[in-house]
Amino acid sequence: MDIPDLAFAQKVLAAQPFSVLLGARITAFGDGQATLELDIQDELRQQNGVLHGGVLGYAADNALTFAAGAVAGAGVITSGFTIDYLRPADGRTLRAHARVVRAGRTRVVCRCDLSTIDAEGSQTLCAVAQGTIAIT
Structure with missing residues (x-):
């Protein structure tokens, strides 16, 4: 099985129309980890002015699957995930950093x-997620 590299991961992300619409980017990939980032734009906020939870869910879903792909190869798809929102998400950039806990067959x-x-570059944890990624 070929394990993709950062350039391949970026190409996969660029082939996802929704990711392109959001301006998402893969900034790190490999060794069972992946980091996805996107700029927080006004169009992504909900009525109270903070980032919509659906955007956090998207970022978690994609980061989880890319992390799995860093150990299992390109043939992966989300089987399910849970997310816990810890505090309202506001700032300039959203960063989703995912890592493999256990890779099975x-x-x-x-x-x-997340x-x-x-x-100023200060990070604030706003959500955590856990997911199961199926190897296809």
């Missing part, structure tokens, strides 16, 4: 920390 379990980054 047919499933990979991963965790993801943080916002403000203009």
Whole structure:
């Protein structure tokens, strides 16, 4: 099995129209980890002015699956995930950092920390997720 590299992961992300619409980018990939980032734009906020939870869910889902792909190869798909919102997400950038907890023959379990980054570069943890990724 060929394990993809960062360039391959970036190409996969670029082939996802929704990811392109959000301006998502893979900033780190390999060794059972992946980091996905996107700029927090006003169009992604909910009525109270903070980042919509669906955007956090998207980022967790994709980061979890990319982390699994870093150990299992390109043939992976999300089987399911849970997310816990810890505090409202606000800032300049959303960062989803996922890592493999355990890789099996047919499933990979991963965790993801979702943080916002403000203009000064300070990170604030706003959600955590755990997912099971199926190997196809």
